[in-house]
Amino acid sequence: GIQVEQSPPDLILQEGANSTLRCNFSDSVNNLQWFHQNPWGQLINLFYIPSGTKQNGRLSATTVATERYSLLYISSSQTTDSGVYFCAVEGTSGTYKYIFGTGTRLKVLA
Amino acid sequence: DTGVSQDPRHKITKRGQNVTFRCDPISEHNRLYWYRQTLGQGPEFLTYFQNEAQLEKSRLLSDRFSAERPKGSFSTLEIQRTEQGDSAMYLCASSLNPQGLLNEQFFGPGTRLTVL
Numbered sequence: 001g002i003q004v005e006q007s008p009p010d011l012i013l014q015e016g017a018n019s020t021l022r023c024n025f026s027d028s029v030n031n032l033q034w035f036h037q038n039p040w041g042q043l044i045n046l047f048y049i050p051s052g053t054k055q056n057g058r059l060s061a062t063t064v065a066t067e068r069y070s071l072l073y074i075s076s077s078q079t080t081d082s083g084v085y086f087c088a089v090e091g092t093s094g095t096y097k098y099i100f101g102t103g104t105r106l107k108v109l110a
Numbered sequence: 111d112t113g114v115s116q117d118p119r120h121k122i123t124k125r126g127q128n129v130t131f132r133c134d135p136i137s138e139h140n141r142l143y144w145y146r147q148t149l150g151q152g153p154e155f156l157t158y159f160q161n162e163a164q165l166e167k168s169r170l171l172s173d174r175f176s177a178e179r180p181k182g183s184f185s186t187l188e189i190q191r192t193e194q195g196d197s198a199m200y201l202c203a204s205s206l207n208p209q210g211l212l213n214e215q216f217f218g219p220g221t222r223l224t225v226l
Contacts (some may be wrong), residue, residue: 023114026140030211030213031211031212031213033215037189040219041222042220043217048214050211070145087168088153088215096143096158096207096213097155097158097166097168098143098215099127099155100154101152102152
């Protein structure tokens, strides 16, 4: 099945710093989402981005489907950005399940 | 739109007991998914429904697990004869898929199961 790799696995930033999180996937995908999981376990939708570039405030994301990767940019990080960031992909085999990466654990220090 | 809700939020049970979780999807969402997440891992797919039909089940879903979505609205996930290895966060998601490849999933807050 499709493999999803996220890097880096862990990231510590000072408040105000910028960061780039990467998601590589091993096969063609129909859909891709980025999530932020808060300390209570809730998965919060950040971007639905099968291809192209989107921006939402301090966050932006780019998916280059032909090269099988997606990037999540966080600018001017805040302590509330701390948590785990997941990339999830849906393959092209006709099932609708998402395959998640193992996540990037981000800690932003005040 | 109230989002996906799950009940209970936490469940502690003894090994061998049966447990049932409920998920209420976003209204009018025709697809409903169950995932399981263990500590330090990403969520793993268990099963999904399109309306009331269960269309796919993961190998993770042993015969002790059963899921239903009787009227195409809420869903239940039952685990019989729980084992300590069943301890995990159980997540429900829903999506609206009128046609084509659109499949943006929205997740509930999860049910955290602890089996003693």
